[in-house]
Amino acid sequence: LNMAMPAAYLKQFHKKYQTEEKLAELVKKNKVKKWTVLHTRMSRTYRPENPDLPTLDPWRNTTAPPAEQFIFERNPYFHRVDEAGRQLPYVDRFILNSSTSSIIPAKTGAGESDLQANAIDFTDYAFLKESEQRYPVKVTLWKKTQASRLALLPNLNYKDPAWQALFRDPRVRRALSLAIDRHEINEALFFGLGTESSDTLMPESPLFKPEFAKAWIEHDPEQANALLDAAGLSARDSDGIRLLPDGRRAEIIIETAGESTLETDALELVTDYWAKVGVKLFIRTSQRDIFRSRAIGGEIMMAIWSGMDNGIATGDMNPAQLAPTSDDQLQWPVWGLYTQSHGEMGAAPDVTEANALLELYKAWRMTSSMQARNDIWSKMLTIYADQVFSIGLLNATLQPVLRSSRLVNMPDTGLYGFEPTSYFGVYMPDTFWLNKDA
Known part of the structure; x- marks a missing residue:
């Protein structure tokens, strides 16, 4: 949030203070389409270019x-x-x-x-x-503050209606989480130095509760199989791969930006875990700069990314990452875009728990009471962990x-x-x- 900008310099790029002819010249010189884009580019402080x-x-x-x-x-x-x-x-x-x-x-x-x-x-x-x-x-070695070093993000706005319905079913998200052996991933990739956890706060946060970290993370293929059966995926083909209600194989494509071997190494292990519960996994390397646009367009089925940035939050820190508030949230980019654009783009959330998170986030913004803010954080963390909107793997990594x-x-x-x-x-x-x- 920028409370102030250097007016003496930036007025030359604003239509209120610059002549139409000169502004058109500056727009053309900087190869942009309109003056607002030019003003934004010239005023960016987070990218000091x-x-x-x-x-x-x-x-x-x-x-x-x-x-x-x-x-x-x-x-x-x-x-x-x-x-x-x-x-x-x-x-x-x-x-x-x-x-x-x-x-x-x-x-x-x-x-x-x-x-x-x-x-x-x-x-x-x-x-x-x-x-x-x-x-x-x-x-x-420093401790990372991310709520999850690696997280799998099923896109609840995926364009395929059958898969969208499955990803919106918490039984499917919980099953995919329970099928993963986090202990083995921790030992194989981090020499056991990380902490097996859902995508939630770490003990350094005063809001931490063990039940949040442990929610749906125990390696339990038997329960995972039962949940997938209950979600309507009981039928299998000759290879043991589950079949969707429309007869297609349960094949999930997870996209990675390809910037870290940790991601691909972890996905190789997850491939084996999910195969044991009848889900086939494919890994696709994409490009970071088009991730957001493809996710919003419903083209990314599931992504591997990091979890929440702030894993050591206090009650007075913004809980926006727990609710659909931004288009860069890969588990619900269309809903996030709707909130971010004040309803001008995207679509309103139509899952009860996602709406509950959004309402709690709005309530957090409206109160200055620390106790009220702590309570709101706790409610949001409870919903987020139980619903497994993000499948966290490990945190407290180095x-x-x-x-x-x-x-x-x-x-x-x-x-x-x-x-x-x-x-x-x-x-x-x-x-x-x-x-x-x-």
Whole structure:
């Protein structure tokens, strides 16, 4: 939420303050269709790609895209100072190299980075740890804040009517969850260091309850089979694959962005688990930039992604991820779009429990009482866990963080995630500095 923007700079891109002729010229120059798109592009702060945009951040980007290397320089107008009155940040300049995600672990392990966590994963830890012997770097493990490191998201807005009806049946979602052996996934992919859990809050949250984490996660193929039978999938073909009411085989395509071997490794295991309960799984690699549009169009049957970003929430933090509120929620993108667009696009939720979550979310927004907010969170977590709208696998997994041995003021361990820690943001990177004598 931006409460204020630099008016002196941005007025030139707004029709209220710019002449029609000049605005048309700027629209054409920047190759956009209308001035609103231009204004949005020039004002984006979460993607600091406009070098001319005034900023309150510690550093400002000086490189215009497209580029493979972006240079950030300290902002002379930054507002924070240290205890001695010295203006922050300490680091005058840093360079951000843009690379293909698949080669970032190799480049990081080759000593090409002073600070790296993005695009490296737990599977890279052993390799990165070896780099400590060759380069002046240090590799540590931080706990990820995601409610589930990996989650399977059945699309309740999938365009196939038969599968849409099945995915909206909680018995099917619960069965698919119960069929998964999370303990084996934990041991195989995380050496047992993760925590088997549904897509819910972690013990670090004051709102955590064990029953949320344990909801429908026990490996129980027998119960999974019974639930699928009860949902109308009792018939099977000669291969043991269940048949839909219209006679088609129960074949589920799970799409992945293909950015992490963890996802494909986990899906290989899930393929075996689901086959034992009569469900055939196929893996399809898609592209991240078209995931949302394909999901909204009902083209993605099921996706593997991470669970809720904020797994350590408190009652005063927004519970929007538990309700259909955004079009980037792959389990109900059309309903999320409806809420996001204030009813102008998408479709209103027509599943009772999804509507209940949305009403609770609206109630949370209308109250300032901490007790009321805590109660609302608890009700939403109860519904979300019981309905298994997201099939979480594991949380409390570990994130490798590589840093230069010369980097000072950065903690050895911490919580790592987009929300609520803003990755390294909560640890005040404007106070980090490089000790040249180290």
